[in-house]
Amino acid sequence: MPSTSTAPAPAGSTSAVSRPADAPCAVEFASVGRSFPSERGASRTVLRDVSISVKPGEVVAILGTSGCGKSTLLRIAGGLDAASAGRVLIDGSPVTDFDSRTAVGFQEPRLLPWRSVTENVALGLPRGTSKADGAARVARLIDLVGLGDFAGHRPREISGGMAQRASLARALARNPGVLLLDEPFGALDALTRLKMQDLLLDVHAAAPTTVLLVTHDVDEALQLADRIILLGRQDGVDGSTIAQEIVVPGTRPRDRGSAELAELRARLLDGLGIDRHGQARGIESTTAIPHFPY
């Protein structure tokens, strides 16, 4: 499970306090673009005109080929990076630097090795949480992620999957209105990955929050998300934008073997430039989506 960004909101930010406790937030990406300076003073467009309305409590997966700008989009939503064009609103107000309404999780747990699981999870608590409230919340989250028997253990004494669970608990300790997960299960073996997906569903049911999930895994997106956004490039145009948007049918947990999901899987793989046997269709076609499917 992911490590988390626990940077405080800048002085003067009232975003966290103005939000009712435990309320999931709406997120609005309005024509977001991002360019980075490249060599010789030119600029390179990574994202172009991305508009997405995410409802409170919705789980939206962001898919796309490597380097298409998925992490950049997530970082912009968390105030870890700034859009060059357009803007992101959380509950109607612009994202602030290191926005305290969000918690960001990455592929590695990044726990502090000299602290126990409990102490690591407590690092995610918002500033100003009372000792008693904090201890109760941390204990509840540790139970929620199934680490009750390991609360006093140090990170080196637990498995990689457990460390990821501790990291998820740390993200949730922050009581985020938006949970931003960047390939949170990417470093785990296949079985642990499936278990973590189930855990995320349980956690989302118990503590509903809005989730933006960046993943390379089409099946993971189909299992976890209400909606999938596929980012890709049009031929001859710089920067990725929305190439496909799919509302995933059915309630979770979904039947991984259903014909309906198989059809969506094929459509998404096609959009990623991969044929049904998992073969990339040539180097060029894995980095640019040749045509919009609609």
Ligand SMILES: Nc1ncnc2c1ncn2[C@@H]1O[C@H](COP(=O)(O)OP(=O)(O)OP(=O)(O)O)[C@@H](O)[C@H]1O
């Ligand atoms: N701070 C930065 N300065 C310059 N270029 C950047 C910066 N951040 C990201 N990029 C570039 O933007 C592009 C998109 O990066 P990003 O990490 O968002 O892609 P991604 O889709 O998440 O990739 P992956 O799936 O491989 O993690 C990359 O080419 C990357 O080098």
